Amino acid sequence: MNDVNTAFAQEKTDQLDAARTQARAFQDRIDRDEVERIGDDRYRVLTGWDRGEVFTVRRNAAGEAEEILAQHGLDTTTGTAALYTTTPAWHGLGTVIPGGTEDIDEVLKLARIDWQVVKKPALFEWDDGVRTAKGRHITVRSDTGAALGTVGDRYEVFQNARIFRFLQDLVEQRDAVWESAGALRGGRKVFVTMRIPKAIVIDRGGLDDEIVLYLAAVNSHDGTTSAESIVTPWRVVCGNTERFAVRDAPHRWGIRHTRGGLDNLEEARRNLGLTLAYAKAWEAEENQLVRTDLLIDDFHELIDNLWTLDDDATDAAKASARSRHDHLDGMFRDRARKLGRTAYTAERTLTDYLDHHLRVIPRHLGDDLARAQRALEGGTDDLKSQAHRQLLLRAR
Template structure:
């Protein structure tokens, strides 16, 4: 039997721990020296290069001044006091933001905590030519009135939809149904802002069988860059797997949008019609999902659906074939996991596909985003809605065999 010297082992372990800390310090300082990172005040730093360019993170140090943790802000903006510009009624997956347990029904409090309490103005688009400053008469710029930060270049007819004016139409719903504001925040320096509420009634899929619960949300997004509309979406969300299930269910309305014009606010009031139809949407949604939950499916059928969504040509290059094989493998793993939970059904297949799109599919983040925020933004904006709807319709066809 080998007898270990405890003191020697402890000393070796402690030396290794110290060396790891020093290595973190050296690598972090090297990034600063190379111009990849710069300090912007206190313990906060900003990334200057690569995919994460513009992202702000904090460095936590111990009493000896050594780095304990590097905490990314996940692409979320910060308020004037340095806190994260995000409000939520419960802690988010990243643990950041201003949390009010149980939420609040006060829109002004939400706007303040989330950093959405700013307005947007338009200013002339100017340029230098021949030593003089000229104005582009057909264009203007949107800017934040609190910081002066530029948000986008827009046409002359563009009229900003202010955050409060755009979101307050939901306040009536908050009061009527006794619900609270679920979350609110801004990304890309305030170029995109969002707010959401959770509707009071949950939806049960196959209530007499698997009884899978879906939580209905209403999310509103506003764009201040001139490249997007003001839009309101009804979003089914499954807490078990954190998937968003926004399908084009027959004729039920799931999305409503308006352009930034002088009459936009009056049109936004019509969004209540969308909210009124949300009940119809969820009734139809539950019926179709229940049908999928009662439709058995073979692995070969699942692969046919995958082939329809992501077709592979016979003469595709090896890289494409390898990517296709990796995707199919990931989808198979998800399908197996879902079948253990809800059975080998078309419903499990749909869960696997939405899970892949929401959590695994490659997602290249923008300049000021982490991959996690890029995924969350894609879900909120419905980047994969068409693919999800195609899968939904394709799987519904299996009922008729």
């Protein structure tokens, strides 16, 4: 069996070896905002499904690249990364089908998530042998026998194929093209996305910042969360992940793992309709921000309003606030050189900071995987929403 991580590291080493002989080619990727350098030997991907992913270049004593280290979080328990996508990823993991496919069964197989989940009684050893834990069950992968989590009697397993069909039924589109699918954390979480046909364009004819909307479903098999449907935008040009500053409509809705949980389509369709209607209104608001000039002092005031500091704050808290303030100031000035000093640039700066620069918890996941989980679960949505509202008030 091939070691995926070794193959991945070797592939990236070969790529950087080629880049050394064609240094300008790699620099062109940076100039095109496909990859950015964020430290001495650290780079972040800005485009593709893996936008926001960070990789580190390990160098030898001569300064030559020896190994590339990355944390993608994909399930590799079967020896191959569990990922299907329509767009090639920079690290080459997963199966790429240009143009995508409409066949659910094919996507399940290509994404290596064509396994079932079964509930088994939870057992434990005691003095007189093995006993059954009343009311407790273990969710188990049918292909590897791996235990995924502990659940109760009422917990209903949502099979991976059922989540695909739920999204199909949700949009009432039997010929949906699947954009991506895969598994994370050993199969504990499974995701699938389809593209919503109509994109949003900010500052048409100017920045032409295109935001493509996706309808995604994230299913947990370990009993820790509900299944969720999410409308999420992907910023194609600059590659930031973000969610709407939602005020008036849900952008995600949970589906409890109970019998019939995936049958209530009408409520899900109502939420989807509200979110897509809000997305259109949000597009108009973003265009308003593009037309609003913003002084650097106004941006500083926005930072202070988002992260208020008590008068009796500790010296450590004050030092942390100064560090954050200086970091955001530098980010804003850098982006303003490309986008202009506007309210829109301020929002993009804050979104990027919250998605990729904010300290992550829990640390045991590894920084990049923890950031991905936080983005997936909407851990910074409130701050994004506050920033959007405050900037919109200035625009008006």
